[in-house]
Every structure is written in C-alpha cells, then in structure tokens.
Amino acid sequence: MKLRWSRTLTLLPALALALGVTATAPAAAAHPSPAATPAGDAARHPSHMAPTVRSGWNDYSCKPSADHPRPVVLVHGTLGNAIDNWLGLAPYLVARGYCVFSLDYGQLPGVPFFHGLGPIDASAQQLATYVDRVLAATGTSKVDIVGHSQGGMMPRVYMKFHGGAGKVNALVGLAPDNHGTDLNGLTRLLSYFPGAKQYLDKLTPGLSDQIAGSEVLNRLNAGGDTVPGVHYTVIATKYDEVVTPYRTTFLDGPEVRNVVLQDLCSADFSEHVAIGLVDRLAFHETANALDPAHATPTTCASR
Template identity: 30%
Template sequence: MKVTRAVLPFLPLCQRLLPSRLAGLSLTLLKATALEIAILAGHLLLYPSGIIQEQRSPAPGTRTGAGSGLDPDDIAHDSGGESDASRLPVPVHPPVVLLHGFIDNRSVFVLLRRSLAQHGRQQVESLNYSPLTCDIRTAAELLGRHIEEICERTGRHEVDIVGHSLGGLIARYYVQRLGGDVRVRTLVTLGTPHSGTAVVPLMNAHPIVRQMRPGSAVIEELRERAPHCRTRFVSFWSDLDQLMDPLETACIEHPDLLAQNVRVSGIGHLALPVHPAVAAGIRQALEAEEPGARTAAHTNGLTVA
C-alpha cells in the first residue's frame, strides 16, 4: 500500500547538501514531524467533543419496546421514520469497538470511524476510560463489562476491537488474561507497547506508565502462556513512532497467539489512528477471513510508505 508523497520545493537542495540516504531519512522525519504537529493541533480542537461518553444507538434489527431498554423513537429516527425495527437488515459484520490511548478520548477516532462507516461497518462504538485510570488490569475488567453490554444490546456474540497505544494494551490484557477471547474476534492495535516502552522516563510518576515499562508485572503477565486464545491479533507499528522505545516493542511476539505485525513507514504515533492508508489496512484486517488470516499470520503484512 503506497501513499503518494508531494515533492517538497527544497528537495533538490537537500539532495545536494546531504548524502542521498541521509537526505531521504531527514525529509521523511521532517514530514512525519510536521504531520504529527498538525494532527496534535487538530486533535486539541476536537478533544472537548470526546470527553463525554457517546450515546449508544440501537443496533439495526434489535428488538425495541418494553423491557428492551431501547427507545422506539430513536429507532424511528435512525431508520428514516420506519418504526418497525424488524424490517432493518441485520449487520453482517460484528460491532467494532474503538479504544483510545493514554490521556486521550474517543475524539481521536473521528476519521477512522467515518472510514469504517463508509465501508459498511454499521455498528462502530468508541469507549472512553477515565483519564484517572491507574491500573491496566482494572481498565481491562471495565472493558469486559462494556463488551458484555454491547453484545447484549446488539444481539451479537463477538466484537472487533481497534486499540490505539495504551488502549491496545488494555484490550490485549482483557483478551489474553480475562477470557475476553470468547467475545473478541479480532484485536487490532496501533502503536501499542506490547513488550513495554522505555520512552520519557520522567513519566514514571504515573502508575499506569510504570505498567507500560519493559519488565513490569503487566508486561510479564502478557508473556505467559495462552495456548487456547482464540482472538486474532493484528498489530500496526511505525518505524517513526516517537513513543515506542524500541520501535519493535509495538510488535506482538508470542508463540501462542495468532498475530500479524504490520509495518507502517513514514508516519508517527499520533498519525496511526487518522492516516487514510492505515485506515485501509485496518479495514482489510477486520475483513480478513479466518483461514487466510492463519496463512498470513507471521508475515510482515502491508507497508505504508
């Protein structure tokens, strides 16, 4: 998968002043940094809109009325005035749950959510966990309760999860350590420190950051055997991710897990949930059939350049 890159006006000058490989790396890093700054600025504007937990809309085909916990008027509104929910088609795909990263909220997924919806994902929900969360295990238990509620409300047995950064680690703990593989068909992680990250030592004052360090109790628990885990994992990692140290920590390396690691080239940590090429890769990962996924489980997957 290739992303067309615009030619910068000063490219010839850089190529004359620097060796070709160094010039290419410098330009790629420069553009990735500029993109990260632009995404951060945009995200700061959107952040207030994502603070409040989103309202849950009823799933197409879901029973309404007394005892259902759903408002028939909401169904009528969502279906263009048609009050008989039974006439709506039942979605083919399982619901997609989006889980944000550290000190963030659901607003980071505005573009990804739109992309998924435009390509047939009728049930996409973004979950917020508290910015005061101090324990990955506790957050994973709360995620499990949310997943059970979603399954009950939508009438589906399984969900797919896309987790950015810490969100991916919380989701993996739920799947691997709390029996969540019964409910999660596919877990896609974006820039998640699966083996722990050593970046920004000054952040160690926060307990959840300490749990994301290499060798922490949580990271060691995720190294333990998981021979019966049924969830398929797809991990997107970037060669310019400023928050992963080392970069390969965002890969899943576990002998018992069905895992595919997808290398993303030329973008940083904040761009992973918003880049259109990554969104296309996520859609492909969610749509993959199980036999094909098993065949490609240990390949490098797609590359975004």
C-alpha cells in the same frame, strides 16, 4: 530533599507527555450535553459507558450486517478519549458498513477528556463491562477490537485476565505497546530521581504500567503473547517515538500478522500519533484485518 522533589517534578511531566502523546485537543462539541443523550441514559450508565452518537458511531440501535457481522469496539490510547482518538477511523469504518462503538476508560478524578491514566487492570475491567453492553445491544456473541497505543495492548489484559478471550474475534493494534516502552531510554532515568517512580505509580498508574518490565506487562506476556481463538494484527511505524524500540510492538504466536507501514509504502512518514488519527494506509490495513476475506493490497495509493 527540596532539590530531589524539584528534579522529580521536572521529570514526571516529560514522562507523562511522552507516554501520552496519543492525545489530541479535546473535541468538547463532540460530547453531547445530558439533554442530547437518550432520555435517562446518563443515569443508567457510568460515564465510561454513556453513548455518544457522532457521524454514525456509538449508535446502539445499529445491527451488524451479514457482510460485517460483528461490532467494532475502538479503544483509545493514553490521554485520549472515546471521541478525539477516533475522528478519522470511526467514520471511515462506519462508511464501510460497520457498527462502531468507542468507550472512555482509565479516568482519573477531576481530569476531564484525558483518560487512560488509571491502572491497566481496572481499565481492562471497564472494557469488559463495555463489551458486554455492546454485545447485548447488537445481539452478537463476539466483537472486533481496534486499539491505538495503550488501547491496542490493554485489550490483551482484558482477554487474558478478565474473561474476554471468548468474546473477541480479532484485535487490531495501531502502534500498541505490547511489551512496554523505554521511551528511547527516558524511563531509565527514573532511578536518578529519588521518589519519581513512586510518585508516578501513585498519581498516574496507567503510565507506570506501560514501562517495559512493569508487573502488568510481565504478567501479560508470561506464557505467550496470544490467547487461542483470537486473530491479531499489529500495525507499526518505524517512526514511532513512543513505543521504542518500535519492533517491541510486535506479537509472537499463531494467528498473528505484524505489519510495518513503511514496508507497504516507503513514503509513509506517520509516527505514533498519526498512525491512529489520520493515516489512511493504517485505516486500510485495519479494514483488511477486520474483513480478511475481502482484503485488498495496501499501497501508497490506498485510501
């Protein structure tokens, strides 16, 4: 038994790290102290809803313009958070005139900064609450959602099972694990480590939910990948080492556009992390998806 648990504890960190490589070093300075937030705001809103104004995003006084009539909600990936995952894309969109918001979700007790580890259904309900708050603050009826990794897949759970279908105009996924992942076969090793899957399910259910064939993913994709009325864009990289095989990120259905960055620029070598954090071509494609009427071709020169 001791040997079995030793093997289990050896495998779990590898799975957690592989599924959660969207994380960056926590930008602690980006999270304001209570004194820096609007008076009483921390008391009025749970931690996953508390606004953080940085470089013009999460500004609840922002009102969408005629050019960009919907707020954009950014949904981080596994082990990410509302700030660190979006230090590149959020300012990029703000500079283009969007009202941009981001949330923390999937928190585990006693685990700061690194979120997206809780059950995906519970995270989808957190997103539902947050979207309602953004809609109320901006006076709009729909949002556009941009998500990285789990953050590109989990909003589909929100739309299908938590009342979000009528509140979302477009979903843009940056390397989303829409059909789960096998981590290049690593998840299949779980059966060789007795107790490992149960341990993972109990301590980090958000990781288990992203394994190909999970109950959540089977339920999500049953009956079709999309819901009516939502425009979908999936932006993938063939160098994705987390969502494997990388084409499992794609969706099938009406109002879907699947994009591989390397088809647009063969010199783009971004993998799973970079596509959401720093890839300017992915950012350009995101902007095109949010405003298709004014889209411009994405090339190696796009910035």
